[in-house]
Amino acid sequence: MENRVYNFNPGPATLPLSVLQTIQEELLNYKGEGLSILEMSHRSKTFDKIVDDAMDAVKKVMGFGDDYTVLFLQGGATAQFAAVPLNLALPGKPALYVNTGSWSKKAIAEAKKLSIEPTVIASSEDQNFNYIPTSFEIDPNASYLHITSNNTIFGTQWQEYPKTGDVPLVADMSSDLYCRRFDPNQFALIYAGAQKNAGPAGVTIVIVRNDLLERSHDDIPTILNYKIFAEKKSLYNTPNCFGIYVVGLVMQWILDQGGIDKVEAVNRKKAELLYQTLDSTDFYRPTARPDSRSIMNVTFRLPNEDLEKQFVAEAAKNGMVGLKGHRSVGGIRASIYNAMPLEGVEALVQFMKEFERKNG
Ligand SMILES: *Cc1c(COP(=O)(O)O)cnc(C)c1O
Numbered sequence: 001m002e003n004r005v006y007n008f009n010p011g012p013a014t015l016p017l018s019v020l021q022t023i024q025e026e027l028l029n030y031k032g033e034g035l036s037i038l039e040m041s042h043r044s045k046t047f048d049k050i051v052d053d054a055m056d057a058v059k060k061v062m063g064f065g066d067d068y069t070v071l072f073l074q075g076g077a078t079a080q081f082a083a084v085p086l087n088l089a090l091p092g093k094p095a096l097y098v099n100t101g102s103w104s105k106k107a108i109a110e111a112k113k114l115s116i117e118p119t120v121i122a123s124s125e126d127q128n129f130n131y132i133p134t135s136f137e138i139d140p141n142a143s144y145l146h147i148t149s150n151n152t153i154f155g156t157q158w159q160e161y162p163k164t165g166d167v168p169l170v171a172d173m174s175s176d177l178y179c180r181r182f183d184p185n186q187f188a189l190i191y192a193g194a195q196k197n198a199g200p201a202g203v204t205i206v207i208v209r210n211d212l213l214e215r216s217h218d219d220i221p222t223i224l225n226y227k228i229f230a231e232k233k234s235l236y237n238t239p240n241c242f243g244i245y246v247v248g249l250v251m252q253w254i255l256d257q258g259g260i261d262k263v264e265a266v267n268r269k270k271a272e273l274l275y276q277t278l279d280s281t282d283f284y285r286p287t288a289r290p291d292s293r294s295i296m297n298v299t300f301r302l303p304n305e306d307l308e309k310q311f312v313a314e315a316a317k318n319g320m321v322g323l324k325g326h327r328s329v330g331g332i333r334a335s336i337y338n339a340m341p342l343e344g345v346e347a348l349v350q351f352m353k354e355f356e357r358k359n360g
Pocket residue numbers: 011075076077078079103148150151152172173174175193194196
């Protein structure tokens with residue numbers, strides 16, 4: 001489509017064009033009802049169906065069974081940093097965390113504020129978070145183990161999830177839910193702000209195993225109480241109606257692509273192409289250790305910061321935006337979520353080669 005750029009922003013991020021077109025078509029008059037989804041009551045039958053369908057699709061894409069419940073919440077992944085310990089920590093049973101970067105740190109800090117003393121069982125801070133730790137002990141008496149499946153800022157991703165036995169595994173999957181297949185039954189709870197790989201900002205997807213809901217007690221603030229939101233089908237109060245609608249459309253888009261395996265295959269191809277380009281020269285220096293590389297956020301450096309600035313500016317001139325690394329780490333980051341087409345990555349690689357030729 002004319003005038004649209006390749007959007008490599010980390011989140012809010014690129015959405016499938018066909019989803020945006022559906023939104024546009026349906027915006028003024030949702031399925032002949034004479035009003036917009038933006039104006040519709042969240043207690044209407046029509047919206048009820050939108051929520052039901054979106055919840056079903058959120059599970060169907062990954063193969064979650066009836067023993068899991070989907071919640072659509074607000075407050076971003078950041079609210080979940082507090083909700084997880086509030087709902088899941090049990091007295092006398094430690095809350096375990098693996099620290100793989102800025103978002104893990106924030107999750108740990110939030111647990112501390114709630115006086116749920118988190119136990120950090122492994123960290124990659126010693127190497128500026130360029131890898132995922134693989135050896136650590138999991139106390140079998142723990143309330144849960146929390147991991148960040150993909151580290152959006154540092155460009156690392158768990159390749160294999162830890163085996164936790166009976167200890168519930170909780171994952172912040174904000175930037176890689178729906179990028180690849182995994183066994184859903186490994187997880188007790190997954191959460192993700194939708195704005196990276198699953199929809200627009202303002203709605204958070206939580207997928208929780210039903211038995212965990214029994215841990216939510218009455219004195220947890222209602223807005224963070226998993227059990228109440230499960231009982232009310234996420235309609236305890238007014239939800240992000242529009243966001244839920246778009247998440248439903250994105251889930252349907254994944255299914256229309258042929259499902260998660262097809263989407264994963266394209267994602268792997270895109271990431272391979274980028275990493276191959278990075279590995280084939282000394283001009284670009286990928287920051288994540290090869291065994292921990294993310295297929296969603298590809299981070300790298302150039303010989304100096306001036307060249308990095310120039311790279312970002314020239315890429316933008318060539319229709320590729322959002323490539324600046326997170327302000328806390330600098331460098332370049334290409335976020336290549338599901339909706340980034342292969343052609344976008346091919347264009348970037350082409351640009352990178354040209355940029356190196358001129359400046360290397
Ligand atoms: C973006 C991000 C967050 C923060 O999400 P908000 O929705 O802005 O609260 C948390 N964790 C990870 C892994 C992220 O990528």
